[in-house]
Amino acid sequence: MAERRPTMRELIRQRRRFVGRRQELAAFRENFAVPPEDAAHHFLFHVRGDAGVGKTTLLRQLENTAREHRALTASVDESVNSVPEVMAAISAQLAEQGHPLKSFDRLLATYRQRRHEADAAAQQPAPRPSEEAAGEPRPSASSAFVARAGLIGLGMVPGVGALAGAAEPDRVAQAADRARAKLSARLRSHDDVDLVMSPLDALTPAFLKDVGEVAASVPWMAWFFDTYERTGPLLDLWLRDVMFDGRYGSLPANAMVTLAGQGTLAPRCWADYADLVADLPLVPFTETEARQLLTAKGVVDEQVVEVVLRLTGGLPVLVSMLAETRPTTPEAVGDPSGTAVERFLKWVSDETHRSAALAAALPRRLDEDVFAAAVGEEAAELYGWLRSLPFVADGSGRCGYHQVVRTAMLRLQRNQSPQAWRARHLRLADAFAGWQREIEETLEGDQKWEHERWLDYRLEEAYHRLCATPVEALREELRAYVCAYIDYASASWEHRWRQMLVEAGRDSGSGSVAAWGDRLLAESTRGDLVDNATRLLDEVGSDERAMSMALGLRGMVRADMNELEGALADAERALELDADCVRALAARGSVYLDRDLYEQALESFDRAVTMDPDFPWPLARRGETYRLLGRYEESLADLDRSFDLHESAWTVGTRAQVHHAMEDYEKALADFGRAVEITPEWSWIYAERARTYRSLGRHEEALADCERALELGADYAAFGRVHALRNLDRYEEAIDAADRCLASHPEDQAVLAERGEAYRMTDRFQEALADFGRAIEIEPSYVFALVCRGQTHEHIGLLGEALADFDAAASTCPDDAWALANRGALRLRLGDDEAALADLDRALGLRPDSLLALESRARCHRLAGRYAEAATDIERAAALDGQDLDIAFEHAMLVSRRAGLNEARGLWAAFEALLEEHGGQWDAQARVAAPIISRAALGDGAGAERLVAELPATRPYWQIVDVALRALDELAPIPGPDPALLATLRAPLAELRAALDPGPEGARISTQGAHDIR
Secondary structure, X not given: OOOOOOOHHHHHHHHHHOOOOHHHHHHHHHHOOOOOOOOOOOOEEEEEOOOOOOHHHXXXXXXXXXXXXXXXXXXXXXXXXXXXHHXXXXXXXXXXXXXXXXXXHHHHHHHHHHHHHHHHHHOOOOOOOOOOOOOOOOOOOOHHHHHHHOOHHHOOOOOOOOOOOOOOOHHHHHHHHHHHHHHHHHOOOHHHHHHHHOHHHHHHHHHXXXXXXXXXXXXXXXXXXXXXXXXXXXXXXXXXXXXXXXOOOOOOOOEEEEEEEOOOOOHHXXXXXXXXXXXXXXXXXXXXHHHHHHHHOOOOOHHHHHHXXXXXXXXXXXXXXXXXXXXXOHHHHOOXXXXXXXXXXXXXXXXXXHHHHHHOOXXXXXXXXXXXXXXXXXXXXXXXXXXXXXXXXXXOOEEEEOHHHHXXXXXXXXXXXXXXXXXXXXXXXXXXXXXXHHHHOOOOOOHHHHOHHHHHHHHHHHHHHHHHOHHHHHHHHHHHHHHHHHHHOOHXXXXXXXXXXXXXXXXXXXXXXXXHHHHHHHOOOHHHHHHHHHHHHHHOOOOHHHHHXXXXXXXXXXXXXXXXXXXXXXXXXXXXXXXXXXXXXXXXXXXXXXXXXXXXXXXXXXXXXXXXXXXXXXXXXXXXXXXXXXXXXXXXXXXXXXXXXXXXXXXXXXXXXXXXXXXXXXXXXXHHHHHHHHOOOOHHXXXXXXHHHHHOOOHHHHHHHHHHHHHOOOHHXXXXXXXXXXXXXXXXXXXXXXXXXXXXXXXXXXXXXXXXXXXXXXXXXXXXXXXXXXXXXXXXXXXXXXXXXXXXXXXXXXXXXHHHHHHHHHHHOXXXXXXXXXXXXXXXXXXXXXXXXXXXXXXXXXXXXXXXXXXXXXXXXXXXXXXXXXXXXXXXXXXXXXXXXXXXXXXXXXXXXXXXXXXXXXXXXXXXXHHHHHHHHOOXXXXXXXXXXXXXXXXXXXXXXXXXXXXXXXXXXXXXXXXXXXXXXXXXXXXXXXXXXXXXXXXXXXXXXXXXXXXXXXXXXXXXXXXXOO
């Protein structure tokens, strides 16, 4: 149904009610004339200014302007408490305008139902240890604590500080603390579990899809977010994602968003998009604007206007309030030296009404019950009158004073009668406490921590006690924070509590209360957490339980910061105060783990898990301990349980490492992928996933992950980048990347060895030997560098040096199949067949799928006349890789030796066809040298001689020529080949090998040698 357009008379009346702000209105109105495709079009407006400057009034006028341009509009203020509530509010307002979001509404209804079921699962009372103090339940050290603790080094939450979980429904995260394991059984499907646990991932795409369809049918869509200084911490990341980042999809191009708040937008969220924000800063009215408003209200007497201007300073809310009384004389405005409150209430002559208006300023928000508690029974019937006052904003059955008016009234009452101030706040606190008790009588166990009204009442009780007795109440609130809120409360409620501290401190005039709120709100690093925990110890005084909890908290964070001495001292002190302090046990276990004291770590983690089986942090750390001990099944059990309780990137990333260690690479990649979804900006995940891609030979993906890790600041991913580039045959890029890394980290033996290998693959053997040598100097047991240096020595004909390197590698790591296979192949070349066979047997025992070992052992058996054994190895190798050139070559040699060249012709032809198709396996030298043998075997003397003539142009290295000569010699005793041809071919090859033989004159050393025909 199309929305009714306003009449001319209605529009004129709206405009006359609103004066000033012409520039801001013009900027917004003109935006509708600029197509979204034009770079001058703005998608985001930000109205900002101090309280009372007219932001809300301007926002309403901007919404009217949008409607004049036939835009669908929706507005949101601080009454929303979660992102799903924001989407629901927008959907409801669009439906009222005839454009429902039907698919989203259905999914939202499902979410609310499943959420209700999840809360029911989470509200089952948990058994408590018998030794805990009566009336003071020991809190579960929950995933909510982990989120609040901000242990970002462990990746336990996707952000830092109190708002880490605010982008998702908080009660679900808190319910997951005790009931995630129950959800799969209680809910209908895995999709339902995902919907409850990660509602934004499911709801937002559906919301944006429906919004896009609706937007396609209208000229414009405009959303307005008021009091954004309060809702910004909740909405920033989500709003940025739907507008600019595209995580869930994107808003349609004909959508505009306007934010209104007191301060600037948070740089951590919006800095990269500052150029896309149309900033509309508001200042008090100019004299002309103020006079215009007064004239519109009928206030035209010059003396009256001058008094109003002097009293208000042009602040729009004050100008408007005084204009509403339509004073006709200066005396009617009030004595200029009087208080602002007297001027706000100048027109209220009845003392009962005046007292009620003042008393009702004490609560932060009003409903009929709160009003009655504030003013007493004798004035309770005045609630309707109060709601009609010009400085009282009404909405959703509740109302509240304009902040400027309320602040003045609070200051007046606090200064006039401190005792009355205290008594009134205590009366309100007692009222909220009583309402909490009424709710608790209907609940079981810890259900109150998921009960929305109970949580609201708890905040307001705390606010009024802090206003009444700041010193005593602050101590009690901080004790409750460290002993209960951290463990039980959701992230957004705790954020509201921190904001409440600031407000209570401001309203009560208590700098210490406000300072605590400011410190906790500013908490963004682990260092902040440690500092605040230290201050908590000073505040909680002699309360041993609170001290133990604060010490345990500080110990956990210090352990995460690798401040092991301090962490252990905190843990031990906490355990002296409370031997069962789970946080302290977890912190101590973490210290032992980081010191490689695995058994002591397990003992502490075991006790922590026994005390609180649902605390994800010690479960995850115990899983890490088991991983380091190689006890992978136990590690997986702990990590699975921890991740079920709290979906942490660190936990699932550690589980991926376990899967990698078990060589279950696909599961490892799945877990790394989940970790990226949870914390997409964490470099460690990409660096670790690159390692798994490396193991799978998926070097393009490994390179992409290393590049991303480096972008995010993980310098240690430089090695992975060099490694990936080298394995992609991008040798010059690999060398360049290694140069850059070694410029700042010259002692990085892994990067040195990788650069050495890239040098080896690009004919730069001297530089390769230098890099391998330096890497081995730094780490003499570095097997990769030892084997690669041995291969380099072998390529240039220094076989004794090569054997020494392989010996050193095998001695350092007797179970390294690669080192043993290389040494076995060299020993075979040196004629030590028995030792070669021993090495190759051992290598295949360790790694049955080693193609190098299978091919070398097949050759060993063939040369010894053990043809059946050689054939078995060839069959095994071909089954592993039917396109491997070395295997195909050896197969043809075997059949030639065993059955003669006529029987082997088909295999030689097949080898050449394979070489034609997959020649990239070998270097240019091998691609010319190997066909010399096949052509000779097939009787093509001219072709073989042509290839011999071409070989010097490829700049061959000693080993490749030696292999070709040996193969010709092995063909000689076989019936079939022309001896004269073999001799003709052999002579120039022998001369070439002699020229390449390293000697006292330093014969030329050249060309690559990673791939050869042996």
